[in-house]
Amino acid sequence: MSFADLGLSDELLRAVEESGYTEPTPIQAQAIPPVLMMKDLIGIAQTGTGKTASFVLPMIDILAHGRTRARMPRSLILEPTRELAAQVAENFEKYGKYHKLNMALLIGGVNMSDQIAALEKGVDVLIATPGRLMDLFGRGKIMLNGCSLLVIDEADRMLDMGFIPDIEEICTKLPAQRQTLLFSATMPAPIKKLADKFLTNPKQIEVSRPASKNLAIEQRLVETSSRGKRETLRELLRADDMTTAIIFSNRKTMVRELAKSLEQSGFKAGQIHGDMEQSERLRELDRFKAGEINILVASDVAARGLDIKGVSHVFNFDVPWHADDYVHRIGRTGRGGATGKAFTLVTPEDAEAVEAIEKLTGGAIERVGKGAPVESSDEPAEAAPRRGARKPRGGSREEKPRAEAVEPAREPRPAREPRQDREPRPDREPRAEREARPAREPRPPREAPAPRDSQRDDRQPRRDADRDGRRRRDEFADDGPDDGWNGPLPSFLEVSLGTR
DNA sequence: AAAAAAC
Numbered sequence: 001m002s003f004a005d006l007g008l009s010d011e012l013l014r015a016v017e018e019s020g021y022t023e024p025t026p027i028q029a030q031a032i033p034p035v036l037m038m039k040d041l042i043g044i045a046q047t048g049t050g051k052t053a054s055f056v057l058p059m060i061d062i063l064a065h066g067r068t069r070a071r072m073p074r075s076l077i078l079e080p081t082r083e084l085a086a087q088v089a090e091n092f093e094k095y096g097k098y099h100k101l102n103m104a105l106l107i108g109g110v111n112m113s114d115q116i117a118a119l120e121k122g123v124d125v126l127i128a129t130p131g132r133l134m135d136l137f138g139r140g141k142i143m144l145n146g147c148s149l150l151v152i153d154e155a156d157r158m159l160d161m162g163f164i165p166d167i168e169e170i171c172t173k174l175p176a177q178r179q180t181l182l183f184s185a186t187m188p189a190p191i192k193k194l195a196d197k198f199l200t201n202p203k204q205i206e207v208s209r210p211a212s213k214n215l216a217i218e219q220r221l222v223e224t225s226s227r228g229k230r231e232t233l234r235e236l237l238r239a240d241d242m243t244t245a246i247i248f249s250n251r252k253t254m255v256r257e258l259a260k261s262l263e264q265s266g267f268k269a270g271q272i273h274g275d276m277e278q279s280e281r282l283r284e285l286d287r288f289k290a291g292e293i294n295i296l297v298a299s300d301v302a303a304r305g306l307d308i309k310g311v312s313h314v315f316n317f318d319v320p321w322h323a324d325d326y327v328h329r330i331g332r333t334g335r336g337g338a339t340g341k342a343f344t345l346v347t348p349e350d351a352e353a354v355e356a357i358e359k360l361t362g363g364a365i366e367r368v369g370k371g372a373p374v375e376s377s378d379e380p381a382e383a384a385p386r387r388g389a390r391k392p393r394g395g396s397r398e399e400k401p402r403a404e405a406v407e408p409a410r411e412p413r414p415a416r417e418p419r420q421d422r423e424p425r426p427d428r429e430p431r432a433e434r435e436a437r438p439a440r441e442p443r444p445p446r447e448a449p450a451p452r453d454s455q456r457d458d459r460q461p462r463r464d465a466d467r468d469g470r471r472r473r474d475e476f477a478d479d480g481p482d483d484g485w486n487g488p489l490p491s492f493l494e495v496s497l498g499t500r
Numbered sequence: 501a502a503a504a505a506a507c
Contacts, residue, residue, distance in 0.1 A: 131506040161504050
């Protein structure tokens with residue numbers, strides 16, 4: 001199966017090839033032909049499966065014919081967060097480089113005037129978050145009656161965020177005669193209802209959830225205490241194989257605090273959460289993508305869909321409230337054929353949430369201890385330890401005065417250098433070229449994330465990367481209890497995992 | 501419980 005078998009145009013195939021993809025992912029193979037045939041579609045899938053390209057590619061070919069009219073966009077893509085919307089826009093730029101398509105990115109937090117100017121000129125595709133779209137609609141800047149193709153992406157997330165009434169309203173403003181595509185990771189009742197109401201005779205396709213079965217991500221629960229969390233995190237961050245990490249916390253206040261304290265300790269850390277200015281959010285993402293910082297402390301604004309290459313580790317400083325969020329968070333690593341590690345700090349209070357996560361991901365996640373007391377533990381310390389989960393005795397580290405924790409015992413690793421060794425990133429387009437390219441109106445805000453460098457979710461593993469990934473997994477497959485574990489361990493883990 | 505999204 002190749003992209004050429006799916007009925008896409010030659011120009012598009014060229015753009016796809018130049019992006020480095022050779023083979024469609026399962027969802028692309030299943031979705032592209034019916035979308036090209038103008039059928040309605042329900043795609044049960046989440047990012048990481050190649051979902052975005054499964055609608056972006058056929059849309060480009062569909063939109064290649066016909067012409068734009070001022071204020072009357074021909075298609076609309078709805079995204080739950082601004083960052084996701086920007087990411088989809090980058091995809092349109094990347095795959096649409098041989099087509100003359102006009103695009104407008106309508107998201108909040110940025111100046112409206114550029115967006116309005118783009119709308120005046122006429123756009124083929126509108127990529128929007130609901131709030132800004134409704135706002136501009138209310139101002140009479142958009143007419144949606146010429147919009148014959150609608151994509152509702154991340155529908156379940158939209159539901160969580162209370163966007164369903166907005167979506168319904170938007171749907172009523174679109175022509176009844178249209179093509180509608182709906183993507184969702186899960187199909188809760190309200191989403192089913194929405195689909196019944198706004199889609200006609202849809203073809204339904206489903207691909208397995210990537211993260212829960214993703215063998216490329218090594219997951220560990222790190223037992224600690226509420227008070228020991230920060231120190232535990234620092235230990236984990238100093239692991240030799242830690243090159244680039246996203247640290248998730250449940251609270252914005254904690255995101256701020258963690259980022260600040262890590263930075264003060266010499267870590268190259270930044271932050272992203274919803275209380276920040278949009279420009280600031282994008283700037284932090286850019287710094288992270290560019291390697292200026294190698295640690296991004298984030299709220300769940302960054303949990304879903306964000307596609308950043310080369311994230312070696314995900315840390316859950318807090319166990320997420322919902323098991324679903326866990327799957328999304330850890331899915332930020334192990335992307336594009338690479339392997340990744342996901343550590344979740346768990347305290348005795350998290351027992352219930354952890355149980356839900358293990359139920360969802362289908363099995364116990366290996367525990368590694370730091371020696372913190374685990375009161376409600378299901379296994380006494382003396383019992384036969386779970387693989388590699390022996391409780392370290394002594395816990396000399398535990399007795400360290402708190403103040404010392406402020407200074408890392410070792411130099412924090414430099415932000416960039418390790419990843420560069422591994423990833424030459426040949427696909428990073430030189431800035432000069434990027435700027436020389438005719439600007440397509442409007443550019444993402446602040447020439448945001450470089451188009452060619454993001455959105456890995458549709459990327460087939462490059463051959464060498466894949467081979468490497470497989471080799472590494474196999475190498476450790478028969479390695480006994482710690483199968484899959486790779487790379488040097490933080491000192492306290494050596495105690496518990498050690499030689500057996 | 502938290503976070504996200506328009507001004």
